[in-house]
Amino acid sequence: MKPLAVYVHIPFCEKRCGYCDFVSCTQTQNIDAYLENLRAEICAFDFSHYAVKTIYIGGGTPSLLSPKQLESLLNCLPTCNGEVTLEANPNSLTEVNCKAYRRIGINRLSLGVQSFDLATLRSLGRLHDVKQAIAAIKLAHKYFDNVSIDLIKDIPEHAFVVPPQEVLAMIKHISIYSLTKNDQCVLDTDEPVNLPPEFIRYEVSNYARQGYESQHNLVYWTGGEYIGFGAGAHSLLNNQRFCNSSQIMNYRRENVQERTAEDIHAEQVMLGLRLRSGVALNLLPNKEQELKMLAEHGFVKITPTHVIATDAGLKVLNQLWLKLV
Ligand SMILES: C[S@@+](CC[C@H](N)C(=O)[O-])C[C@H]1O[C@@H](n2cnc3c(N)ncnc32)[C@H](O)[C@@H]1O
Ligand code: SF4
Numbered sequence: 001m002k003p004l005a006v007y008v009h010i011p012f013c014e015k016r017c018g019y020c021d022f023v024s025c026t027q028t029q030n031i032d033a034y035l036e037n038l039r040a041e042i043c044a045f046d047f048s049h050y051a052v053k054t055i056y057i058g059g060g061t062p063s064l065l066s067p068k069q070l071e072s073l074l075n076c077l078p079t080c081n082g083e084v085t086l087e088a089n090p091n092s093l094t095e096v097n098c099k100a101y102r103r104i105g106i107n108r109l110s111l112g113v114q115s116f117d118l119a120t121l122r123s124l125g126r127l128h129d130v131k132q133a134i135a136a137i138k139l140a141h142k143y144f145d146n147v148s149i150d151l152i153k154d155i156p157e158h159a160f161v162v163p164p165q166e167v168l169a170m171i172k173h174i175s176i177y178s179l180t181k182n183d184q185c186v187l188d189t190d191e192p193v194n195l196p197p198e199f200i201r202y203e204v205s206n207y208a209r210q211g212y213e214s215q216h217n218l219v220y221w222t223g224g225e226y227i228g229f230g231a232g233a234h235s236l237l238n239n240q241r242f243c244n245s246s247q248i249m250n251y252r253r254e255n256v257q258e259r260t261a262e263d264i265h266a267e268q269v270m271l272g273l274r275l276r277s278g279v280a281l282n283l284l285p286n287k288e289q290e291l292k293m294l295a296e297h298g299f300v301k302i303t304p305t306h307v308i309a310t311d312a313g314l315k316v317l318n319q320l321w322l323k324l325v
Contacts, residue, residue: 004050005219006080008038008073009230010062011248014092017125019152019179023232023246024060030249034231035069037249041229042076050225052080054216056087057106063088067100074105083108083146083215090128090136098143108146110175111136115151116167120158134167141170146212148173153193155179162194172212177205192311204274204314221271223264239264266325273320278308290323 011024012031055077057070063086070086085108086101093111101109113133115121121129128136140147149167153160153176163174176193192201199207203221206214219226227235231251234243242256259267265283272279284291284307291307294300299313299320313320 001051002049002225003053003219004047005054005056005216005224005226006052006077007216007226007228007230007233008042008055008057008062009060009228009233010057010065011060011231012064013059013061014064014089015125015127019124021180022060023248025248027248028064031065031069034249035065035072037251038230039073039076042073045227045229047078050078052078052082054083054085054219055080056083056085056216058085058087058110060087061089061092062086063092063097067097067104070101070106071104080105085110085148085214085216087112088136088140090133093136093139095139095142098139102143107144108148109140109144110148110150110173111140113137113149113151113163115155115158116161116163117158120155120161123155123158124152134164137167137170146173147171148175148214150175150177152177152179160193168196168199173206173208173214174199175206192314200276202276204317221275223268223271266321269325270317270321272306273309273313273317273324276308278303278306279324281305281307284324287324294320294323 009023011034012028013024013026016024016026055074057073062070084106086106087110089112114124114126116130116133118130137147137149147170149163149171151163151174163171174195193207195207198209200210201207202213203217206217208214225237227237228244231244231248232246235241239259240256241259242253244251245254268283269279272283281302291300291302294313295302298310299316301308301310309317309320
């Protein structure tokens with residue numbers, strides 16, 4: 001059985017945020033019809049050669065779905081004994097639903113907090129305030145051991161606010177993205193954020209307490225296989241990349257891309273540079289000169305088996321990558 005990560009996309013939100021380029025809409029009256037297509041897509045996939053290691057239900061705002069609707073999706077998937085994440089917006093998380101999420105097998109919540117500063121939340125057009133964000137984190141923490149939050153930094157005219165101590169005590173994982181314009185994809189933060197040392201920067205935009213690194217995202221970052229269901233979802237299977245189109249009510253699989261050995265190598269080097277675990281040295285034969293120079297300038301650290309980008313290196317990831325591929 002081959003390990004597999006499963007992503008399920010729920011493209012509905014109460015309100016669209018101006019900065020967001022993820023596939024989503026506010027036509028929540030279409031949720032049931034969308035779920036019917038989604039269940040059909042999942043049921044048509046042959047899972048027989050795969051062991052599902054992680055499930056990630058992302059959006060959009062998956063917490064807009066009732067637990068019954070979520071359960072109907074999970075029932076289409078093989079049992080997963082690993083991480084099962086649900087993305088939730090702070091303003092749509094309720095106690096009744098938290099209890100039900102646990103019962104149906106969700107074991108990790110990822111909350112889109114975005115900021116701990118009210119003016120920043122307002123400028124982003126978020127529906128929650130700081131008090132509601134903290135209340136949602138408390139609720140999530142009451143029912144889930146593994147709670148993550150998303151924050152956005154580099155917002156013009158708004159300084160980044162580090163999560164308060166009471167929040168840090170309740171969470172296990174933080175993703176911190178740099179604000180991108182609508183026509184770009186979500187970029188990574190280059191400057192490290194000043195968090196307590198128990199939050200280890202294990203990937204350029206992600207910090208976790210030891211043992212709470214996102215198992216699902218690590219599959220993406222280590223070149224593992226994943227299948228994405230739903231509008232705009234991406235997949236990597238049998239050395240092919242493909243994605244679904246983004247027409248929410250009528251999405252189709254498109255863009256099948258065969259990967260060459262060079263593509264795979266270039267991707268492995270980039271993904272490795274983003275990770276604290278680094279790039280295996282055996283992926284970089286004939287790069288001794290470049291590595292020596294980068295190490296002398298403090299951009300990488302070289303261990304007997306790996307090359308690891310330092311904080312200074314993470315600020316110039318693209319340049320490091322170009323030197324090493
Ligand atoms: C797919 S969104 C879903 C999260 C959830 N709907 C919410 O808004 O709370 C996942 C995360 O991507 C990040 N994000 C979305 N648009 C972004 C942008 N333009 N720049 C940086 N981060 C962005 C936000 O941190 C968000 O929580
Ligand atoms: S940031 Fe979240 S709530 Fe806002 S539009 Fe994007 S997916 Fe929807």
